[in-house]
Amino acid sequence: MERIGIWIAALLTLGIFSFLYKDNPFYKFCESLFVGISAGYWFVTTFWQVFMPKLADNLVAGRFYYMIGAIFGVLMLLRLFPKIGWLSRWSLALVVGTTAGLYFTRYLVSNGMIQVQNTIIPLYVKGNLSQTIGNLVIVIGTFSGLIYFFFSKEHKGTFGGLAKLGIWFLMLSFGASFGYTVMSRMSLLIGRMDYLLGTWLGLIR
Amino acid sequence: MRRQLPILIVFVSGVFMVIQYFIPHESFEFIYEYAMDWIIIIGIFAMLLGLWSLTRASVSKVQAKAPGWGFSVMTLVGLATMLFLGFYKGNKSIAEGTFFMDLFWYIYTPIQATMFSLLAFYIASAAYRSFRVRTVLATILLVTALIIMLRLIPLGPISGVNQWLASWILTVPNMAAKRAIWIGVGLGATATALKIIFGIERAYMGKD
Amino acid sequence: MKKTKAVLFSILIILFFFNLSFPQENLSPPPPTEVRASDTQNDNGHSITITWKLSGDDGAGKKNVVAYEILRSELPTGEFVVRGMVPAGNNTYQDRGAKEKEDKNYFPPHKDFYYKVRAKTLNSYSESEVAGPAQAYGEWFHLGKLPVFVGTLAFTIMVLAFISLARKGKEFYVRPLAGIDAVDDAIGRATEMGRPILYILGLGSAADIATIASFTILNRIAKKTAEHKTKIIVPCNDPIVMSVAQETVKAGYLDAGRPDMYKEENIFYLTSMQFAYVAAVNGIMLREQTATNFYLGKFYAESLILAETGSVAGSIQISGTDEIAQIPFFVAATDFTLIGEELYAASAYLGREPLLLGALKAQDLAKAIVMISLASGAVAASFHLDFFLRLFTVQM
Numbered sequence: 001m002e003r004i005g006i007w008i009a010a011l012l013t014l015g016i017f018s019f020l021y022k023d024n025p026f027y028k029f030c031e032s033l034f035v036g037i038s039a040g041y042w043f044v045t046t047f048w049q050v051f052m053p054k055l056a057d058n059l060v061a062g063r064f065y066y067m068i069g070a071i072f073g074v075l076m077l078l079r080l081f082p083k084i085g086w087l088s089r090w091s092l093a094l095v096v097g098t099t100a101g102l103y104f105t106r107y108l109v110s111n112g113m114i115q116v117q118n119t120i121i122p123l124y125v126k127g128n129l130s131q132t133i134g135n136l137v138i139v140i141g142t143f144s145g146l147i148y149f150f151f152s153k154e155h156k157g158t159f160g161g162l163a164k165l166g167i168w169f170l171m172l173s174f175g176a177s178f179g180y181t182v183m184s185r186m187s188l189l190i191g192r193m194d195y196l197l198g199t200w201l202g203l204i205r
Numbered sequence: 206m207r208r209q210l211p212i213l214i215v216f217v218s219g220v221f222m223v224i225q226y227f228i229p230h231e232s233f234e235f236i237y238e239y240a241m242d243w244i245i246i247i248g249i250f251a252m253l254l255g256l257w258s259l260t261r262a263s264v265s266k267v268q269a270k271a272p273g274w275g276f277s278v279m280t281l282v283g284l285a286t287m288l289f290l291g292f293y294k295g296n297k298s299i300a301e302g303t304f305f306m307d308l309f310w311y312i313y314t315p316i317q318a319t320m321f322s323l324l325a326f327y328i329a330s331a332a333y334r335s336f337r338v339r340t341v342l343a344t345i346l347l348v349t350a351l352i353i354m355l356r357l358i359p360l361g362p363i364s365g366v367n368q369w370l371a372s373w374i375l376t377v378p379n380m381a382a383k384r385a386i387w388i389g390v391g392l393g394a395t396a397t398a399l400k401i402i403f404g405i406e407r408a409y410m411g412k413d
Numbered sequence: 414m415k416k417t418k419a420v421l422f423s424i425l426i427i428l429f430f431f432n433l434s435f436p437q438e439n440l441s442p443p444p445p446t447e448v449r450a451s452d453t454q455n456d457n458g459h460s461i462t463i464t465w466k467l468s469g470d471d472g473a474g475k476k477n478v479v480a481y482e483i484l485r486s487e488l489p490t491g492e493f494v495v496r497g498m499v500p501a502g503n504n505t506y507q508d509r510g511a512k513e514k515e516d517k518n519y520f521p522p523h524k525d526f527y528y529k530v531r532a533k534t535l536n537s538y539s540e541s542e543v544a545g546p547a548q549a550y551g552e553w554f555h556l557g558k559l560p561v562f563v564g565t566l567a568f569t570i571m572v573l574a575f576i577s578l579a580r581k582g583k584e585f586y587v588r589p590l591a592g593i594d595a596v597d598d599a600i601g602r603a604t605e606m607g608r609p610i611l612y613i614l615g616l617g618s619a620a621d622i623a624t625i626a627s628f629t630i631l632n633r634i635a636k637k638t639a640e641h642k643t644k645i646i647v648p649c650n651d652p653i654v655m656s657v658a659q660e661t662v663k664a665g666y667l668d669a670g671r672p673d674m675y676k677e678e679n680i681f682y683l684t685s686m687q688f689a690y691v692a693a694v695n696g697i698m699l700r701e702q703t704a705t706n707f708y709l710g711k712f713y714a715e716s717l718i719l720a721e722t723g724s725v726a727g728s729i730q731i732s733g734t735d736e737i738a739q740i741p742f743f744v745a746a747t748d749f750t751l752i753g754e755e756l757y758a759a760s761a762y763l764g765r766e767p768l769l770l771g772a773l774k775a776q777d778l779a780k781a782i783v784m785i786s787l788a789s790g791a792v793a794a795s796f797h798l799d800f801f802l803r804l805f806t807v808q809m
Contacts, residue, residue, distance in 0.1 A: 005311035012312060016319040016692070020326055023699045031692040032276035033283045034316045038689035039259055040287025041309055043252055048296050051249045054242060069243035073250030079656055080257065089211040089410060091247050092619070092657055096401060096409060097215035098240050099620040101222025104398040107622065108568070109561055109807055111391025115384045116783055117805040120790035122797075134373075138381045139791045145385020146784050149754050152777045154588045166385065170752065171342045173382030174741035175349025176374055181738075182328055182354050189325035192318060223565065227558055230551035231457040231512050244620060248653055255652030258682035265678070273700070313686075320688035324714065327721040327746075334724070335745040346745070383737055386753040388783060390735045393757030394622040396776045399572050401625060405768050406760065408632035409625065411660030412667045 010200040013192060141169040208412075212404045219402030259284065349374060442478050443469035444539040445504075445530045450547035453507055455558075455808070458551025459520040460509040461528075465541060468532035471501050482531040482538075483508065489527045489543050522549045557808025571775040579771030587773060592731055592749035593762040599729045600637050603704035609644035610634075611703040613694065613719065615710025615734065616687060619653040623735045627710035628661045629760035630733075634707065635665025639674055647680040648697060650690040655682045691715040695722045708732040708747065709756060712739045720746035733759065 015030035058066045076091040078084050119142050125131045147159065148166030155163040198204035222240065225233040263277040271277075290305040291298050298305055332350065335343050356371035358364075400406040445465040453460035463483055471478040478501045484493035485508060496508045508528075510520020525546035531538050579585065603610045612631055617624040631647070638645045647662065649655035659680045666675040683693045695718065698706065706723040708716065708730065716732075716739040723730045724746060732743035733751030743750045751759055758776070761769035790801030 001307070005307060009311050009315035012316050013319045016316055016323070019695070020323065023696070028273065028276050028696065029279060030316060031696050032279040033312065034689045035259075035684050035693050036280035036283025036285075037287055037308060037313050038686035039256065039684040040284045040291065041305075041313060042685045043256060044287060044291030044299060044305070046249060046252060047291075048299055050245065052296070055246050055249065065239050066242065066246065068239075069246035070250075072243060073247045076247055076250050076653075076656070077253060079254060086207050088656060089207070089660070090214055092653070092660070093211035093214035093410070094218055095244050095247055095619050095653060096625060096657070097218035098222055098244055099622065099625065100215070100398040100401040101219035103622045104219070104223050104395055104402070105226040105561060105565065107391045107394040107398070108564055111387045111394065112783070113560065113564065113805045113807055115387045115391065116787055116790075117802060117807075119384055119787055120794055120802045120805065122794040123791050124795045134377045135791075137377050138384075139787065141378050141381025142384045142388070143784055143787060145382050146388060146780055146787075149385065149389040149752075150777055150780060151587045151590075151758055151773055152585075167342065168345055169378055169382040169385070171345040171744075172349050172374065173379045173386075174744055175346040176353050176379040177738060177741045178328075178332070178346065178745065179350035179353030180375070182350070183357065185322075185324040185328050188318070188322040192322045195315070195318075227555055227562055228553055229455050229457050229555045230553050231459070232551075234457050234512075248618070248651075251652035251656065253652075254656060255682040255685070258652070258655060259684070262678065262681050313689075316692070317686070317688045320692055320718070321714065324717055327717045328742075330721055331717060331742065331745040346741070386735075386737055386740075389754030389780070390757070392776050392779050392783075393754035394626075394735070395568060396572060396772050397622055397626050397629075397757050399569060400769070400772055403573075405576065405772065406629050408664050409628040409657050409661050410664075412664040 006200055010196055013196060017192075140165075145169050208407075208410060211410050212407060216402055216404060219398070223402075256284075440534070440537040441539040442471075442475065442532050442534050442537070445481065445532050445541045448528065448530050448541045448544040450526070450528045450544045452547065452549050453509075455552055455555040456549075457512060458522040458549050459512050460507050461526060461547050461549050462505065462507050463528050463530065463544070464505045465530045467502070467504055468539070470534070471532065477534045478532050479535060480533050481506075482533060484529045484531060484540075486527045486529075486543075487525065489545065491527075493527075493529055520549060522551065524548060555808075560804060561807055568775070568779055571778055572772050575771035575775045575778075576768050577771075579767035582767075585767070585770040585774050587758075587762065587770060590751070590755060590758070590762055592733065592751045592755065593759060595729070595731060595749045596634065596763065597637070599705040599731060600634070600641055600643060602729055603638075604641040604643045606704045608702050608704035609646050610638055610705045610707070611694075611698060611701070611723075611728070612645055612647045612707045613710070614647065614649060614654055614658060615708070615712050616650055616690070616715070617654075617711030618651045619657055621711050623711040623756065624654060626757050626760065627733075628657055630707075630709055630756075630763060631658060632661045632665045632668075633760060633763035635662040636669045639666045639669035639671040642671075642674065645679060646697065646701060646703065648683050648690075648694055649681065650683060650685055650687075652682055652685075655680060687713065687715055691718050694719060698722050698726045698728065702726065703728050706730045708734070708743065709751070709759070710734065712736055712743075714739075717742040717746060723747070 012030050015026045018024055019027040055066055055070060072091040072094055075087045079088040119139060121135045121138065123132070123136055123139060125135065144162045144166035146166070147162040148170065153159055194204065218240070221236060225237050260281065263280045266274045266277040287305065287308065290303070290308070294303070300306070332347065336347050352367060352374065353371050356368050360367055397406070445468050447466040448463065449465070450461055450463045453462045465481070468478045470476060480498050480500050481503065482498050483496050483506045485496045486493040497506055499506050511518045513519060525548060527543050527545035528547070529543050530541045600610065612634060614624055614627045614631065619625070635645060645662065647658050649658055659677055662680055663675050666672050683690050697703070699722070703726065706728045708719060709732065712734045713736065716734070720730060720732065720743060730747035731749045732747040733756040734740060734743065735753050735756055737753070740750065740752055758773055761773045786801050786804065793799070793801055
């Protein structure tokens, strides 16, 4: 069974790699099988690992507040019936409203206040030139980056110059992220090559 | 009424979630925990809608004998097989060693890993196309990427300088730019949340 | 007899002075003092904080204290049980418990508890006086989050104030954004070529703010595609996202006065698994030959696969995400990218509705306040003044 499985896995791997050349029936076969299997897998595992403990077990244990969630869940399913499908908006409203309220403070704190707190650093550190330069760069970089994201003023004159400095900082950061990720992506390819040449064909030990 | 009630639900649930953030008392903790669980439960019921959509789209293609309808059959076969195998033995169906998990390990996992590995090719082609653009900004992006990429490679006499430069770029200007983006995102997301809660933004509610 | 008494008396004198020279060692360390037990601040009411002054042999004196044990009882003279231990050098402990009554570690609020602290060496210990009674109770406002509360109120007031100005007819200027200016041309291109538009909401759920922001943009783009009579395809990876997307697109078509053109089968669910979704979307891009691709929302590693495939298909690509790790790939591989906050501003730009532009202005005002605080705070910090820092410090 394991040997058959390895052959199937290897052939499917080659099918996906064939997409690099162009779209072809081999890739389409792999893609359609992948979609069907993944949707089924996700539904089954979510049912046993989330639905049963979250809803069924809680209701059996007498925690009837969970019925409210179940009622909203059933309302969601009414989308399948056009005449009463509008009731599903109540469930969507609960999801969207709860999310908005939750993330309102979360983003304000973690993305706003904590980042500003961490950027309020001394511009001059006595006896430590490298930290002084580093702190200056961080404060100027953050400030000019925020200038770039200012929507109310056109990027002209001094303001435009600062905005340009901001986008240079942004590009530098994007380049750093790009370079940082390259090696990890290469290792993914090495992993697949190892599977094909080693596990499947036995050419590498 | 059809539109007003959902907007009221959005407002009440949104305001409740904002208020509960400031109230540590356990009576408000329960509201938070239940709200999170209700959202998960709604998502679980919505899974059936998802499966219905996928099935309907595939069956329509097969019935209409649209181009590539044979592949839709494959999708349906894959889906039906996993659903059958995932339920016929009850909760033991997804234990290790079952045929359900064999399909996961020998079909799903290798395809997923291969899709992920395509990034190795795409990252190279993206870098090549960026470099052809030849603007100052693209140059800054690629030169920085090169410095960071080469930091792990022995480069003889300039290894030390490159490693120091890469480390400094990652901890100083990179951090500055990230903070600017994070702060902007924080304000933007907060404003979007506020617009949703107050019903200023309501396109997602639909219209009749 | 007299001689015997004299000898005994001499021995006693010698022993007395011997004892003075070599006093017997007292093995127990000095006990901790000033033990205080009080309700833990800013919590849910199931915790008491105990503080004490360190034993004299902790870091000083014999330096042989290794740990402190904290004991609790329901009565001052009752049986004390150990609740926890901290290493030497620490003078605070939080006695916490569960909030569920069924839990064996349940910590009842509004109940008197008494505490003692025991300083321990390797082979002895000493106990403090009993402190208490102390009760745990939940607070109705977290004082450590006061800066957040002030920020929330201030931001809300700013947004409402600018919206009020917008309602009164005040016009607001916003600078051009390349990604937004390209939207009309991109949709026009699709119309001329007779090819559909692909809109990807990302891999977030409807519980992600970036996805919600993307819905607002989708509504406006759907309206434009309806006006141009161009097909829009919206494959989704979450069923709730699919449901909201269907409502959103339908609303866009209604706004454009073309409800008959709306086809629900164009907004469909594929799968929730990341790379299966991407594989299917790649297929759609190449087989439907989409002229324009929008990637707006929450993206992860698949962003580059989508963008590169769209490039191969010859599509115009407009992207936007708040995921910092994916922005570089979109910048490198797509034609226009909305970076971070620009994604959230996009709906105001596309609709040009005064209320939304007013909210955008409030964002900018908040940003200006942040920039001023940052600059002033950094200068103040250089002189060791922490006023600005304290304005933004939050206790969780």
